[in-house]
Amino acid sequence: xxxxxxxxxxxxxxxxxxxxxxxxxxxxxxxxxxxxxxxxxxxxxxxxxxxxxxxxxxxxxxxxxxxxxxxxxxxxxxxxxxxxxxxxxxxxxxxxxxxxxxxxxxxxxxxxxxxxxxxxxxxxxxxxxxxxxxxxxxxxxxxxxxxxxxxxxxxxxxxxxxxxxxxxxxxxxxxxxxxxxxxxxxxxxxxxxxxxxxxxxxxxxxxxxxxxxxxxxxxxxxxxxxxxxxxxxxxxxxxxxxxxxxxxxxxxxxxxxxxxxxxxxxxxxxxxxxxxxxxxxxxxxxxxxxxxxxxxxxxxxxxxxxxxxxxxxxxxxxxxxxxxxxxxxxxxxxxxxxxxxxxxxxxxxxxxxxxxxxxxxxxxxxxxxxxxxxxxxxxxxxxxxxxxxxxxxxxxxxxxxxxxxxxxxxxxxxxxxxxxxxxxxxxxxxxxxxxxxxxxxxxxxxxxxxxxxxxxxxxxxxxxxxxxxxxxxxxxxxxxxxxxxx
Amino acid sequence: xxxxxxxxxxxxxxxxxxxxxxxxxxxxxxxxxxxxxxxxxxxxxxxxxxxxxxxxxxxxxxxxxxxxxxxxxxxxxxxxxxxxxxxxxxxxxxxxxxxxxxxxxxxxxxxxxxxxxxxxxxxxxxxxxxxxxxxxxxxxxxxxxxxxxxxxxxxxxxxxxxxxxxxxxxxxxxxxxxxxxxxxxxxxxxxxxxxxxxxxxxxxxxxxxxxxxxxxxxxxxxxx
Numbered sequence: 001x002x003x004x005x006x007x008x009x010x011x012x013x014x015x016x017x018x019x020x021x022x023x024x025x026x027x028x029x030x031x032x033x034x035x036x037x038x039x040x041x042x043x044x045x046x047x048x049x050x051x052x053x054x055x056x057x058x059x060x061x062x063x064x065x066x067x068x069x070x071x072x073x074x075x076x077x078x079x080x081x082x083x084x085x086x087x088x089x090x091x092x093x094x095x096x097x098x099x100x101x102x103x104x105x106x107x108x109x110x111x112x113x114x115x116x117x118x119x120x121x122x123x124x125x126x127x128x129x130x131x132x133x134x135x136x137x138x139x140x141x142x143x144x145x146x147x148x149x150x151x152x153x154x155x156x157x158x159x160x161x162x163x164x165x166x167x168x169x170x171x172x173x174x175x176x177x178x179x180x181x182x183x184x185x186x187x188x189x190x191x192x193x194x195x196x197x198x199x200x201x202x203x204x205x206x207x208x209x210x211x212x213x214x215x216x217x218x219x220x221x222x223x224x225x226x227x228x229x230x231x232x233x234x235x236x237x238x239x240x241x242x243x244x245x246x247x248x249x250x251x252x253x254x255x256x257x258x259x260x261x262x263x264x265x266x267x268x269x270x271x272x273x274x275x276x277x278x279x280x281x282x283x284x285x286x287x288x289x290x291x292x293x294x295x296x297x298x299x300x301x302x303x304x305x306x307x308x309x310x311x312x313x314x315x316x317x318x319x320x321x322x323x324x325x326x327x328x329x330x331x332x333x334x335x336x337x338x339x340x341x342x343x344x345x346x347x348x349x350x351x352x353x354x355x356x357x358x359x360x361x362x363x364x365x366x367x368x369x370x371x372x373x374x375x376x377x378x379x380x381x382x383x384x385x386x387x388x389x390x391x392x393x394x395x396x397x398x399x400x401x402x403x404x405x406x407x408x409x410x411x412x413x414x415x416x417x418x419x420x421x422x423x424x425x426x427x428x429x430x431x432x433x434x435x436x437x438x439x440x441x442x443x444x445x446x447x448x449x450x451x452x453x454x455x456x457x458x459x460x461x462x463x464x465x466x467x468x469x470x471x472x473x474x475x476x477x478x479x480x481x482x483x484x485x486x
Numbered sequence: 487x488x489x490x491x492x493x494x495x496x497x498x499x500x501x502x503x504x505x506x507x508x509x510x511x512x513x514x515x516x517x518x519x520x521x522x523x524x525x526x527x528x529x530x531x532x533x534x535x536x537x538x539x540x541x542x543x544x545x546x547x548x549x550x551x552x553x554x555x556x557x558x559x560x561x562x563x564x565x566x567x568x569x570x571x572x573x574x575x576x577x578x579x580x581x582x583x584x585x586x587x588x589x590x591x592x593x594x595x596x597x598x599x600x601x602x603x604x605x606x607x608x609x610x611x612x613x614x615x616x617x618x619x620x621x622x623x624x625x626x627x628x629x630x631x632x633x634x635x636x637x638x639x640x641x642x643x644x645x646x647x648x649x650x651x652x653x654x655x656x657x658x659x660x661x662x663x664x665x666x667x668x669x670x671x672x673x674x675x676x677x678x679x680x681x682x683x684x685x686x687x688x689x690x691x692x693x694x695x696x697x698x699x700x701x702x703x704x705x706x707x708x709x710x
Contacts, residue, residue: 002597002598003593003597003598005598006589006590006592006593006598007593009586010579010582010586010590010593013581013582013586014581017581017582017619018581391577392579392580395577395578395579396579396590396594397562398536398538398565398571398577399566399571399590399591399594399635400562400563400565400566400567400591400594400595401562401594402559402562402563402594403559405594478538479538479562480533480536480538480539482571482573482575482577
């Protein structure tokens with residue numbers, strides 16, 4: 001048997017066969033290591049944790065269109081490429097317009113947005129009911145809900161007036177129920193066909209009149225009088241497709257096609273100026289304590305349908321990053337995008353930084369104190385171990401153990417304890433950090449693989465440092481104590 | 487030739503002369519008992535011979551080397567290489583088994599050798615108890631383990647301090663028989679005791695009184 005094996009055998013026997021004593025030493029170092037590993041984990045994770053926490057205070061960056069440019073979903077998602085995916089908590093686009101509620105003769109500000117993003121950028125939104133999940137659903141601010149007395153499940157009829165609302169015109173007057181539209185298209189032989197259609201309230205064709213005087217009377221000219229041809233158009237919504245429910249008049253295919261084209265182009269040009277009215281179901285009442293309570297929220301898609309535009313006014317970004325990173329992201333976005341400029345919400349970003357700094361300092365301080373306490377605790381335990389084993393140490397010296405042997409044996413035991421305590425600390429420390437994280441920050445943390453070796457090394461170093469004084473005591477023991485004695 | 491020689495050795499603690507100008511010699515292979523009442527200087531002499539203390543004045547020659555002026559580190563080396571110690575309180579490492587306790591002595595001396603340690607235990611009749619912890623052994627068994635531990639490195643001198651002080655008659659005889667065997671093999675034995683029966687087993691008894699050698703008695707009946 002080699003000396004080293006005997007050394008290990010003695011150390012392990014000392015730890016394993018003197019269980020109760022060593023358990024106390026192990027516990028003190030293990031608990032110390034646990035708290036340290038836990039604190040370090042939290043320390044490392046705190047910026048991320050708090051970053052996520054801070055995000056509940058709302059957006060910390062705004063994206064706005066540059067002067068003379070427009071912001072839309074496409075330019076927004078292009079600009080967002082400058083922010084790392086894992087740092088971007090959410091990006092909520094907003095399009096604000098005034099919508100009329102004709103039945104109440106009132107108008108409100110409506111915001112088209114992405115509810116899946118709002119949940120992330122504005123977690124403080126408190127919704128009584130649910131966020132809209134389908135088209136033609138709205139979330140109504142509490143202030144509005146109280147004013148016009150709508151509840152979850154109520155229906156609201158909202159109208160978008162493309163033209164600036166004229167103040168001396170009541171919403172009732174400005175409403176155009178049976179709108180008509182006119183268009184023209186080139187028919188057979190280059191002759192122009194003029195078409196006028198009257199639409200009903202649901203924007204479906206109520207009647208059509210056609211001027212086909214430029215067409216050959218026996219062929220294309222018949223479209224103006226042919227009952228069958230005209231009747232098939234009634235009740236349809238624009239745009240139309242020839243062959244899909246609308247059949248060309250026999251022998252007048254080109255002219256029939258011109259009629260459809262004229263109607264379609266008329267529908268297109270008139271869309272920009274035609275007021276649009278839709279019924280929305282209220283899915284939830286929004287309470288925020290802020291100005292959002294005076295808004296109606298609907299999906300971007302509904303907003304696009306209402307306004308026939310994918311334009312955005314602003315996007316609110318919630319980014320998990322420190323001030324410097326935020327500034328660099330904002331600069332990158334503003335620089336790289338043709339149409340988008342980014343701005344920090346300074347009030348949020350700055351206060352985050354200062355709170356984070358204080359919190360990190362606090363955790364660091366606590367870590368330091370725990371480190372010190374652990375060392376005192378381990379040192380005291382080892383001191384007790386030494387005085388308890390005075391006789392054994394004396395015996396070993398009497399048997400010829402040199403001072404360095406005694407040192408090596410106690411240091412060996414200390415390091416072994418440190419190793420066990422380190423493993424225990426890494427595992428329990430992670431559990432501890434996890435519990436703290438879940439209970440305090442409400443989110444879980446990922447195990448840092450580096451934690452295990454780090455915890456073991458630190459805990460062994462603490463154990464070794466704590467053993468210095470006890471070892472000094474042990475070495476000073478006089479071997480003569482084993483003679484006589486009680 | 488003499489293995490151990492004390493020349494005018496004194497040890498003074500304050501006003502107390504624990505050893506007062508003591509001179510004696512022990513031959514190679516001799517079995518000597520040291521007797522005396524409490525406070526006669528037995529322990530002090532034991533400490534000095536066992537390289538655990540230094541005299542205030544005088545010379546102590548062990549195997550021709552003066553150990554009275556050596557550093558404590560050097561004394562440790564000499565103790566390890568030349569002396570096997572046996573104590574009244576047995577003193578085993580309580581978390582190591584019998585065989586491991588013997589191996590501890592090997593460990594500090596040279597190389598641990600479990601086979602050799604087991605043989606030594608066999609010699610004191612404890613081969614079957616080799617894997618027991620001290621708490622599972624009787625006092626007599628423990629002392630026999632200590633004898634095995636003392637002889638494992640083949641020391642030139644076995645120094646026993648009241649080796650039978652805590653043993654019953656039967657175990658006392660077992661230990662004395664072991665000493666007799668060691669003596670036959672040529673090991674020098676110095677046994678400090680206050681028990682006349684133990685002293686009678688030795689070839690020669692040195693009686694200390696008040697720090698001085700009061701008398702020496704040659705055991706006429708030795709070996710009979």
